[in-house]
Amino acid sequence: MRADARRNHQxxxxxxxxxxxxxxxxxxxEEVARRAGVxxxxxxxxxxxxxxLMHAVVxxxxxxxxxxxxxxxxxxxDPLDALAxxxxxxxxxxxxxxxxxxxxxLDLHExxxxxxxxTSARLVEELLEAxxxxxxxxxxxxxxxIGLLLVRLSRPLPGAFPPDVQHALAHRHADLFLAGLxxxxxxxxxxxxxxxxxxxxxxxxxx
Amino acid sequence: MRADARRNHQxxxxxxxxxxxxxxxxxxxEEVARRAGVxxxxxxxxxxxxxxLMHAVVxxxxxxxxxxxxxxxxxxxDPLDALAxxxxxxxxxxxxxxxxxxxxxLDLHExxxxxxxxTSARLVEELLEAxxxxxxxxxxxxxxxIGLLLVRLSRPLPGAFPPDVQHALAHRHADLFLAGLxxxxxxxxxxxxxxxxxxxxxxxxxx
DNA sequence: CAATAAACGAAGGGAACTCCTCCGCTAAAG
DNA sequence: CTTTAGCGGAGGAGTTCCCTTCGTTTATTG
Numbered sequence: 001m002r003a004d005a006r007r008n009h010q011x012x013x014x015x016x017x018x019x020x021x022x023x024x025x026x027x028x029x030e031e032v033a034r035r036a037g038v039x040x041x042x043x044x045x046x047x048x049x050x051x052x053l054m055h056a057v058v059x060x061x062x063x064x065x066x067x068x069x070x071x072x073x074x075x076x077x078d079p080l081d082a083l084a085x086x087x088x089x090x091x092x093x094x095x096x097x098x099x100x101x102x103x104x105x106l107d108l109h110e111x112x113x114x115x116x117x118x119t120s121a122r123l124v125e126e127l128l129e130a131x132x133x134x135x136x137x138x139x140x141x142x143x144x145x146i147g148l149l150l151v152r153l154s155r156p157l158p159g160a161f162p163p164d165v166q167h168a169l170a171h172r173h174a175d176l177f178l179a180g181l182x183x184x185x186x187x188x189x190x191x192x193x194x195x196x197x198x199x200x201x202x203x204x205x206x207x
Numbered sequence: 208m209r210a211d212a213r214r215n216h217q218x219x220x221x222x223x224x225x226x227x228x229x230x231x232x233x234x235x236x237e238e239v240a241r242r243a244g245v246x247x248x249x250x251x252x253x254x255x256x257x258x259x260l261m262h263a264v265v266x267x268x269x270x271x272x273x274x275x276x277x278x279x280x281x282x283x284x285d286p287l288d289a290l291a292x293x294x295x296x297x298x299x300x301x302x303x304x305x306x307x308x309x310x311x312x313l314d315l316h317e318x319x320x321x322x323x324x325x326t327s328a329r330l331v332e333e334l335l336e337a338x339x340x341x342x343x344x345x346x347x348x349x350x351x352x353i354g355l356l357l358v359r360l361s362r363p364l365p366g367a368f369p370p371d372v373q374h375a376l377a378h379r380h381a382d383l384f385l386a387g388l389x390x391x392x393x394x395x396x397x398x399x400x401x402x403x404x405x406x407x408x409x410x411x412x413x414x
Numbered sequence: 415c416a417a418t419a420a421a422c423g424a425a426g427g428g429a430a431c432t433c434c435t436c437c438g439c440t441a442a443a444g
Numbered sequence: 445c446t447t448t449a450g451c452g453g454a455g456g457a458g459t460t461c462c463c464t465t466c467g468t469t470t471a472t473t474g
Contacts, residue, residue: 002442002449024365028432039452044434100366138386145383148376152359158231159307169355176352177384179345209420209471235461246423251463 005046011036012043016057021097022156025054025105054102055113061095062116068093069123079130080137084178086127087150091170096150149177216253218243223264228304229363232261232312261309262320268302269323275300276330286337287344291385293334294357298377303357356384 001009015036019027029050033040047053068089076082090096108114124143131137153170161169208216222243226234236257240247254260275296283289297303315321331350338344360377368376 004442005450008451021365029434030432033452040434041436041452042450045450049434097365100364104366141383145380148364149380149383151364152362152380155359155362155365157307157355157358158228158304158362159311173352173356173359176348176356211471212421215421236463237461240423247463248424248465249422252421256463 008036008038008042009046011038012046012053013057013060016053017061017095017098020054020057020101025102029053051106054106055110057098058102058106059112059116061093061099062113062120064093064095065090066116066120066123069120069127073123073127073130079127079134082127083131083137083146084174086124087146087174087178088171090150091154091167091174094154094167096147096153097155100151149174153177212253215243215245215249218245219250219253219260220264220267223260224268224302224305227261227264227308232309236260258313261313262317264305265309265313266319266323268300268306269320269327271300271302272297273323273327273330276327276334280330280334280337286334286341289334290338290344290353291381293331294353294381294385295378297357298361298374298381301361301374303354303360304362307358356381360384 012032016032019032019035023031029043030040032053033043036043043053047056069086072082072086072089076085103117106113108117121143124146128137128141128143128146132139153174156163157166157169219239223239226239226242230238236250237247239260240250243250250260254263276293279289279293279296283292310324313320315324328350331353335344335348335350335353339346360381363370364373364376
């Protein structure tokens with residue numbers, strides 16, 4: 001595969017991930033090509049049809065979260081640290097929101113997809129079980145809670161917040177979520193600055 | 208104003224709120240009318256143009272949160288209880304996500320809009336200051352954090368989760384957020400059941 | 415219950431967008 | 445330098461949306 005082809009392939013996956021998160025599974029493929037900076041024909045040549053593209057995006061997302069979970073479990077002795085590490089790593093991938101968005105429009109029985117989902121879920125459940133065994137994670141927190149929280153935190157916010165602001169806020173709120181609101185849970189500082197919602201102008205292009 | 212006119216007015220506001228949250232400020236007005244169960248002409252007769260409709264939706268949303276804050280402060284002696292009460296009330300309104308979505312496309316200097324924003328922000332800041340004075344709310348939590356959290360929690364989730372499931376999960380995650388993940392912060396049970404993310408089929412129409 | 419005015423829904427022309435294929439050009443690789 | 449994989453854009457068919465016009469329905473009042 002030629003170098004430019006491989007580069008365009010990656011660009012298309014990233015653009016598709018963003019556009020699908022913003023516009024849902026019916027998003028315009030011309031918009032995807034536009035944002036990737038390639039011609040529409042390149043998208044169709046590379047992926048054939050919408051389903052193939054969606055499948056590739058989801059597989060890349062699932063693979064990333066699997067690696068993040070494995071790494072978090074390997075690099076942290078404390079399961080709670082591993083959980084925090086996992087959540088922040090997944091936020092850095094910026095791919096969690098695309099998974100429920102596109103799974104809904106895909107065939108869940110496709111073998112590679114089903115396998116990736118199972119692996120991903122199993123790893124996080126192991127991680128949670130280990131954390132539960134320490135007794136320091138509340139018992140009613142489930143895999144669904146963690147997954148959904150990651151989706152909520154990684155989705156683009158409505159309004160004109162620049163990507164870097166959104167990314168910093170996602171980590172900040174992950175910290176808040178992990179540590180809790182109670183004062184006696186606030187030994188660690190939050191990882192980013194607060195946002196002033198009354199100062200929208202600061203984030204707008206030209207007003 | 209005739210009874211059917213008033214009913215349609217309200218239906219249009221609710222439909223517009225939902226559609227704008229889902230599709231952004233450029234959402235199709237025909238879709239709004241469709242979902243409200245009225246003809247497209249009724250929408251234009253009632254609101255004239257897109258800006259007027261958006262303005263009305265945001266004003267209704269801001270008014271609701273203002274009332275929720277006043278009620279929460281009046282009904283709770285403990286400022287932390289008031290904060291929790293406020294957050295759950297706002298989630299019940301299902302209007303928080305539409306505010307940043309539409310504010311971005313509106314004239315922030317319009318007097319009634321500016322006044323409502325100021326009032327809303329001031330009330331929540333009072334509420335937070337009172338909570339901070341008790342020493343039981345971590346000091347680095349701001350109005351922006353609370354507002355943004357409410358936006359994150361009230362947005363529709365990607366995928367095929369039915370509205371009642373989404374609503375229950377919003378309250379559950381608000382509890383989690385308020386109480387924190389730590390075991391010693393888990394005296395109160397969560398307000399809804401957990402979600403099994405591996406069981407998507409259960410939430411889909413016909414598979 | 416009749417009269418009337420308010421309110422309604424649907425149709426439709428024009429503009430914009432999207433899909434997906436075809437084809438001539440560009441530039442990477444040997 | 446040559447070859448061929450890879451590229452971008454044009455474009456016809458189809459869809460959606462905007463917003464107005466107009467004939468019909470229905471809530472209200474006497």
